[in-house]
Amino acid sequence: MESLADVLKRAHLARGPTVDEQPKPLMCPQCGGAGYLRYDVTPDDPRFGELIVCDCTRSELEKRRIERLVDRSKIGGLRRLTFDSFILKYRGSAPPPRTPDAAHRTAHVYAEDPKGWLVLWGGFGTGKTHLAAAIANHRLSLGEPAVFIVVPDLLDHLRSTFSPNTDVTYDELFETVRNTPVLILDDLGTQTSSAWAQEKLYQILNHRYNMELATVITTNVSPDDIEPRLRSRIGDTQGLSTLVEIRDKDKRLGVTHAPAPASRRPAARLREDNRI
Ligand SMILES: [Zn+2]
Structure with a gap:
């Protein structure tokens, strides 16, 4: 028969250590x-x-x-979009030009040391927003600043802030977007916005161009169809800008989107193999 002492001992073990007996957190010896x-x-x-x-x-x-x-x-819910979470088709082999895999390579190299402008141009479902967010997330994980903004949202903000009825002379978001060391602008297109909002967007991009600040732009619009003043910046592939065309079967719709007919692509553009 179990002795009383054994029963008490067992009960003690079962209830676990008391507060006094808890292991103390390790104090940093330094x-x-x-x-x-x-x-x-x-x-x-x-x-x-x-x-x-x-x-x-x-x-x-x-x-x-x-x-x-x-x-x-301002990356918000896109924090999960990384280079690792991008689905690659050509693992271990050189991806063909103008594939999402080739763009992934270019974007990854860019994210390590962003310099100049990187323009990701392609139809819906080509992964350009994923890659743009991955660049931002890569910089952030290195402890470096990056700002990710969806262009229509930025235009909405600029329109409400700089309307002719206001006399705003300083706007924090405008200054941030203008000067952040790495800016990612998602979905630049042919948005019809107020003239003053477009003007502010142009001021931002012109400033970043002149200061040679690292800027990533995604667009599904042919560079030919972008507003002429911006087109001259984005299309400067002999200088600051690297234009990467991405073509892929639409992952959502199962159809192929070619961003623009070949005849409409700018002649001087595109490093064909998508390398920087
Ligand atoms: Zn310490």
Whole structure:
């Protein structure tokens, strides 16, 4: 028969450790949990009183910094769209030109070190928005700023902000979009918007062009049909702009969309193999 002592012992084990017996969280041996260190120097040393971030805190701070960048990026629900989540058909082999896979390669190289303008041009379902979001997400995961904006939304904002009835001289979104180191503009097209909204959009792009700020544009409109002032920027494939045409069977509709007839494609465009 089990002794009373054994029964009590078993009951004790079953209820688990008490609060006092809980393992204590491991205290950082360097900073004792403070998160910061001070130089061990005399008061006449210039480093006296200076705080150094302890290694145990650094990764947490970096995580929070990226969270703030993501908040400001306006990427919203497209945070899940990455280069890894893009479905490739030609794994392990060189993709044919003008396929989504070729565009994936170009976009991935660009995302590592964005320079100049990258224009992704293709019909619906070619994955250009996915690739544009993946560029933004790649920058953000590296702890670098990027802003992702859908052009019709931007135009709506510009129209309401800069209408002739307002005398706005400063607008935060306008300044952000104008100057962010990496801007992704999704769905640039032939939106009919107010003249002043179009003018503001042109000002943004012209400024970014002149300052050579990294800019990604997606469009399903032939560059020939884009507003002439923007076309001259987007079509500058001898200079700042890399134009990548993407053709694919529409994933949703099962039909092939060619973005434009061959005769309407600009003669000087397109590095045929989609390389930068
Ligand atoms: Zn520490």
